[in-house]
Amino acid sequence: MSSFKSTPTQIKGFHRLLVFEVGSKRLATPVDIVRTIADLEESMLVLSDSESQDTSDTRAKINLVDLLSLYFPEEIGNQSDEKKLIVLKSDGTRLNGIIVDRVYGVGSFSDLFPVPDGIFKLPDGVITHIITTEEPWFEVVNIQKIIEINSLQEQRQLHG
């Protein structure tokens, strides 16, 4: 019995994605998970008490993940004031968001190719699809998964 998952096939149809940039990397995520997008202002942020990479919006208490420092430490982030906060929809009381360098907008993309397991340096499920209809090809990321992984790592650090 093989332990390999079969290589998935192309998903036909159109998919609405939010396209953004982290460092020099263009990425996308399904737009239906996004609650709002806001300018990221320094005054919004205070460092949390823990030594984690999270920061908290003192008014809305949004748990933030900085994608650049988490997954692309070799990249140089955007130094201008175009940084954005993407806040995700949430069923619970806790809101989650990510900090990105630039938001391009929302577009419809056809023919997403699911990524086979085990080929990226990131945990499986973070990069879910490749968009091949634009040059250069770019990745669709699962932001919820990134936040889940980040939360688990924080809990492990807190509990030693």
Add this chain to the structure above:
Amino acid sequence: MDEIQLLIFRISDQSFTIPISRVARVVDTLQSRSFPLLKDKFEGLFIFENKLIPIIKLADSLGFQGSNIYYTNLDESVVIINYDGYYFGFRVDAIEGIKKVKDEDIKPVDPDVQFLNGIDPAFISGFTESDGQTIFSVNTEKLLVYTLAN
């Protein structure tokens, strides 16, 4: 006596085989797309039959460090493997043909040997001899497991 059909290919000056039952297709030179976050043993990705296929740097994995096979050889091909539904490919210098051998003609590799003609034996499952030439059998399962895990 069971016979097995092997695809013979060459990397640099060395010939290798894999069971033809594992081969989904052999395609002419194609350019794969590189992604910075791909694991180091992958050269890139390309699309084959509506699937995204990773290309493994087989030459590197076998110990051909600094091999010039990439982008320089007009005879090069990409062998696409179907391993129980998981597709991957690797680039070779040339396809040399197909050969039938008996099971007992494939000899095991000495587990204590560190290098076979300068080749790392980690992904070699055995060898055959033909016209005085040694042809190594690539263990595609081991290659895939190791590459995905590292």
